[in-house]
Amino acid sequence: MLHQILNYILNLHIDTDADHLKRLDGQRLNLFSFSIGVILIFNSFRDLWFGFENYFGVLFILGVTSLILFFFTKVRQNSLACLITIELCILVVFFFSSTSGFENGMSLYYFPLLTSPLFIFNTRKTVKHVIIIFATVFILFLISHYYDFRIFSIGKMGNLEFLKNQRLITFIMVFVALAIIGYFIMLKHFTVLELYQKLLRSEKIISDMRTKLNRKDDLDLENLVKLAINDDIAFIPKIKSSFPNLYANLMEINPNITSEEFKLCALLKLGFTTKDIAEYNHISVRTVQTKKSRMRKSFGISADTDLYKWIDTL
Missing domain, CATH: 1.10.10 (Arc Repressor Mutant, subunit A)
Known part of the structure; x- marks a missing residue:
């Protein structure tokens, strides 16, 4: 049962006739967007349990957005759509990290948002998207710093014990997010390396075979x-x-x-x-x-x- 679900997640909208590398890349992006979506939605309901309706709404919307990118492959394959989604996430982090001071730890969420594009945008044409995202985070962080991370205000509600440990909880969630993103980046690296090694090995086999057979074109x-x-x-x-x-x-x-x-x-x-x-x-x-x-x-x-x-x- 679990194996069938995993296969469904991996191969949703994957063209079986596609290039081997593109197929693997698509499978990784499927698993990545689905995992991030599930984690965000899970955390949104956690915040709702502790009485943080505002956090719930934001995390739930971001989680649903990630799942939309999973179920609608054409949207996910559109680099501009992915850029806009990440930029919106950055604005959300900017807002919540600038409500009650740097000590709430919300600015830590900038780090997974800086790491994600390194996995998502992997062509020369999309390098500019990575630069835009890094520049946006840098500028918004400087703005928050100038105002001591107290630009906006929201009603103080929710569980007091949760508020006391918010920075620790945020750190744990960011740590988990970075671990997941790091896993996918490493998986991609190992896959590319494996394909490259196969290419080198195939070239040697072909060269040795041609020498042995003394046949070049037939x-x-x-x-x-x-x-x-x-x-x-x-x-x-x-x-x-x-x-x-x-x-x-x-x-x-x-x-x-x-x-x-x-x-x-x-x-x-x-x-x-x-x-x-x-x-x-x-x-x-x-x-x-x-x-x-x-x-x-x-x-x-x-x-x-x-x-x-x-x-x-x-």
């Missing part, structure tokens, strides 16, 4: 390796068409060859290492080694025979 190795790295179901048909004699030769040796054994042979044919096969098929290195041992028995390959040299002879 074999679509780029697409073949890409399918293998992404563990795409189209890999098997593609390898059969690219190496038409491979499957037939393997069938002569072992007529009972399984699809898994053929896939392993195909990956070995392309020069994938044990580590490569484990990583791209999402299995452990030990599992790959076990598969190799079973394949040796299935095809009668001696232990001192190099599997890569053996597959190259077919």
Whole structure:
């Protein structure tokens, strides 16, 4: 049940035919906007419980806005709409942080608002949005500082015990928000790094394969390796068409060859290492080694025979 809900959140309005990086980026933004929306709405009802109707209204509106960005992907993908939303949040923080002095700790909310655009705006074209947001926070903070954070006033209502601990509660909430944003930024960094490493590895595999085959134009190795790295179901048909004699030769040796054994042979044919096969098929290195041992028995390959040299002879 939870897995289905998570998949729904991740893949809402995600184009399955989109580029792998764009798809991952969209999934992260889905989870980010949904998480922030839920947290804001939860905190709004907390403030309502303690009698802070004003805080409740503001946090609830911001939470609903975040969920709108989640459910309406076209709005979220509009960088101007995201910029306006963050600017509105900054104005809200500016108002509440300037009502009862710096000691209320509300100005701490500026920090997650400064961090969020670093995750949301990630292209050269949207760098200007980040600059606008940073400039807005800087200017508004200086204005609040000049007036000793006592520009506006609201009715004093709510739980007195909550008021005494407001700064601590604000710090905890900001800490949680920064932790969530930091998690998504790190996740994005690791994803990009992983894709870059895959690209470098695929280029080496392609280069080694071309040198070995001495073929430059008549074999679509780029697409073949890409399918293998992404563990795409189209890999098997593609390898059969690219190496038409491979499957037939393997069938002569072992007529009972399984699809898994053929896939392993195909990956070995392309020069994938044990580590490569484990990583791209999402299995452990030990599992790959076990598969190799079973394949040796299935095809009668001696232990001192190099599997890569053996597959190259077919």
